[in-house]
Each structure stands twice: as C-alpha cells, then as structure tokens.
Amino acid sequence: MPEQCDPRPYDALLLLSFGGPEGPDDVVPFLENVTRGRGIPRERLKEVGQHYFLFGGVSPINAQNRSLLDALRKDFADHGLDLPVYWGNRNWAPYLTDTLRAMVRDGHRRIATLATSAYASYSGCRQYRENLADALATLKAEGLAVPQVDKLRHYFNHPGFVRPMVDGVLASLAALPEDVRDGAHLAFTTHSIPAAAADTSGTPADHTTDGAGGAYVAQHLDVARVIADAVREETGVDHPWRLVYQSRSGAPHIPWLEPDICDHLEEQHRQGVPAVVMAPIGFVSDHMEVKYDLDTEATAKAAELGLPVARSATVGADPRFAASVRDLLLERAATERGLDPRRCALGALGASHDLCPVGCCPARAPRPAAAGADWTAPVAP
Numbered sequence: 001m002p003e004q005c006d007p008r009p010y011d012a013l014l015l016l017s018f019g020g021p022e023g024p025d026d027v028v029p030f031l032e033n034v035t036r037g038r039g040i041p042r043e044r045l046k047e048v049g050q051h052y053f054l055f056g057g058v059s060p061i062n063a064q065n066r067s068l069l070d071a072l073r074k075d076f077a078d079h080g081l082d083l084p085v086y087w088g089n090r091n092w093a094p095y096l097t098d099t100l101r102a103m104v105r106d107g108h109r110r111i112a113t114l115a116t117s118a119y120a121s122y123s124g125c126r127q128y129r130e131n132l133a134d135a136l137a138t139l140k141a142e143g144l145a146v147p148q149v150d151k152l153r154h155y156f157n158h159p160g161f162v163r164p165m166v167d168g169v170l171a172s173l174a175a176l177p178e179d180v181r182d183g184a185h186l187a188f189t190t191h192s193i194p195a196a197a198a199d200t201s202g203t204p205a206d207h208t209t210d211g212a213g214g215a216y217v218a219q220h221l222d223v224a225r226v227i228a229d230a231v232r233e234e235t236g237v238d239h240p241w242r243l244v245y246q247s248r249s250g251a252p253h254i255p256w257l258e259p260d261i262c263d264h265l266e267e268q269h270r271q272g273v274p275a276v277v278m279a280p281i282g283f284v285s286d287h288m289e290v291k292y293d294l295d296t297e298a299t300a301k302a303a304e305l306g307l308p309v310a311r312s313a314t315v316g317a318d319p320r321f322a323a324s325v326r327d328l329l330l331e332r333a334a335t336e337r338g339l340d341p342r343r344c345a346l347g348a349l350g351a352s353h354d355l356c357p358v359g360c361c362p363a364r365a366p367r368p369a370a371a372g373a374d375w376t377a378p379v380a381p
Contacts, residue, residue, distance in 0.1 A: 104147055188281045202215020278310070
C-alpha cells in the first residue's frame with residue numbers, strides 16, 4: 001500500500017454529528033434529547049420547535065450528512081483508500097451508541113472520528129468526546145469489545161474547508177446588484193455561545209478571562225481574515241468585515257457572544273452600508289441554524305431595512321472538503337505510525353493539536369471524555 005494512502009492503524013472512519021428531526025412527530029422528542037437534564041417543560045419545547053415546523057418538521061442536517069457520507073466514500077474509493085465510513089449522531093437516529101455497536105460487530109477496533117464541528121468549544125468538541133465516552137461505557141457494560149476511538153484534529157483552517165467558503169463569498173458578491181457590490185460588507189457568522197464557555201475554549205494556554213473568547217473566537221477571526229484577504233486578492237476590492245453571531249439560546253441574564261447578526265444588519269444600515277454578504281463560516285452545512293436564523297430571520301430583517309443581502313454557501317459535501325477529511329485521516333494515521341506528515345493549515349494559528357490536553361474546553365461538571373489526554377478506554381469483560 002502506498003505510504004500516502006495508508007490508513008493504518010485505523011480500520012474505519014466515524015462521521016459524528018448533531019442529528020435532527022426528520023418529520024413533525026420527531027421534533028419534540030429530538031428537542032427533549034438536546035435539552036435532557038435541563039428541566040425544560042414539554043410545552044416550551046413545542047414553542048422552540050416552531051422553527052422546525054416551518055420546514056415540515058424536518059431538519060436539513062441528516063440529508064446533508066448523507067450527502068457528505070456519499071462524498072467521503074466516493075473520495076476514498078477514487079483515491080484507493082479502502083476504509084469503511086459510518087455515521088452516528090448525538091441527538092437523533094442513527095444514534096452514536098448504535099453506530100459504534102454496529103462497528104464493533106463488524107470487527108472494527110481502531111476508529112478515527114470526524115465531528116461536524118470545525119472549531120474548539122465545549123459543545124463543538126469536548127461534548128462529542130463525552131458522547132463517545134458514554135457510548136464506549138455502554139459497549140463495555142454490554143460485554144462487547146471496546147474499540148480505541150481517536151478524534152481528528154480541528155479543521156477550521158484546512159484549505160479544503162476554507163477554499164469552498166472563499167468561493168461562496170465570491171459567488172455571493174457576484175450575485176449582488178453591481179451598484180452595491182464593491183461597497184458590500186462581509187458579515188462572518190457563527191453560533192453564539194456563552195461568553196464564559198468561549199473564554200475557556202481550546203487548550204488551557206488559549207483560555208482568557210477578559211471576554212476575549214479563547215480559541216473559539218481566535219479561530220473564527222483567523223478564518224475570517226484568510227477569507228477576506230483571499231476575496232481582496234481575487235476581486236481587487238478590500239471589503240470591510242466583522243465576526244458576528246447568531247442562534248443564541250439560554251437565559252437572557254447570561255452573557256453570550258455578540259453582536260447578533262440582526263443587530264449587526266441594523267447597525268450597518270445606520271452607517272449607510274449598501275449591502276451585506278452573510279457568510280456562515282462557523283457551520284459545516286446548511287442546517288436549521290442557517291436555514292432559519294440566516295435565510296429566514298436575518299433575511300427578513302434585511303428586507304425590512306431595505307438592505308440588499310446575500311448568504312454565501314457552507315462547505316457541505318463539497319469534494320474539496322471530502323478530500324480534506326481524507327487528508328486529515330491519513331495525516332493522523334501517519335502520526336500514529338511515528339511519521340511526520342505534512343499538516344495543512346492556512347492563516348496564523350497553524351494546525352491544531354491531535355490530542356485534546358487536560359483542561360481543554362472544560363465542562364461545568366467533570367465528566368469522562370474520550371479521545372483526550374485524560375482518557376483511559378474501558379476494557380470489556
């Protein structure tokens with residue numbers, strides 16, 4: 001087997017995602033899974049679920065993950081990489097534990113995992129590692145073999161993730177009326193999270209105490225800067241830009257990252273900006289936060305203001321993203337074999353760590369988290 005296409009020691013790839021309802025009857029049970037342990041009444045969940053009911057009770061995320069699965073399998077086959085790809089979710093079928101159980105029964109013992117979240121944060125990284133730990137503990141309790149599961153590094157600045165977003169912004173600019181195109185502002189959006197969680201995102205060396213946002217904000221700013229620079233190089237226009245936030249939830253008295261995209265659109269309108277491109281760099285695919293919070297709510301706000309807007313595409317199942325996953329997998333496999341592979345990364349921050357260190361993106365309450373420096377896999381009896 002050629003060294004550049006050798007996945008050893010891995011014998012399978014797991015695509016790990018959030019999950020979403022696939023019909024009206026799924027919405028409230030799905031939201032109960034998402035909010036389990038928070039004591040949120042069922043009636044309140046029905047109100048929250050209105051975003052899903054506007055789209056027939058169907059989240060786009062599962063269909064988008066199926067497309068990504070197809071893209072990964074095609075890319076692997078086209079490049080001679082004989083490695084099966086499975087898919088499991090945190091909050092809806094196919095559930096992570098069920099998928100890992102099937103993988104073990106299929107004979108897989110060393111599994112690489114790609115989470116559909118590109119940046120460092122508790123909900124985007126450590127919580128998935130906690131989900132993996134819970135699933136592995138369940139396999140142990142069932143008397144099944146417990147595989148070793150490794151999580152591939154954060155890919156926020158991998159060229160295969162960034163370049164499709166550059167092209168998306170360029171296409172959105174081209175779609176704006178010519179008379180407002182050169183003056184358009186770029187609003188790079190991502191999911192808002194509590195300011196305290198942002199400050200403790202990333203490794204302990206990344207943590208902040210002054211609201212600077214730790215690795216979560218730093219990584220997004222680095223990607224936004226790379227995209228804005230690429231747009232300037234390709235268009236000759238230096239578009240002003242800012243990192244903004246969307247999809248806030250939770251108690252109003254708890255500080256979350258700001259400004260919100262709708263507030264930002266109002267501010268840009270007051271300043272006389274002629275148009276805005278909304279670029280959701282914090283999202284891998286066009287799931288509900290993109291379809292509702294940007295395509296519905298923010299677009300309606302822009303129409304109310306008379307402000308031309310365009311929303312650029314997420315990466316989704318772009319072949320370049322599928323190729324980047326292959327690159328990340330083979331890079332990690334080579335590292336596990338004691339080699340020193342090329343680690344692709346754009347911007348100023350460099351390639352992320354392979355193994356989350358102790359104290360990386362800590363949770364409010366200590367919980368086991370797999371695929372980190374502080375994890376010891378359970379051994380099946």
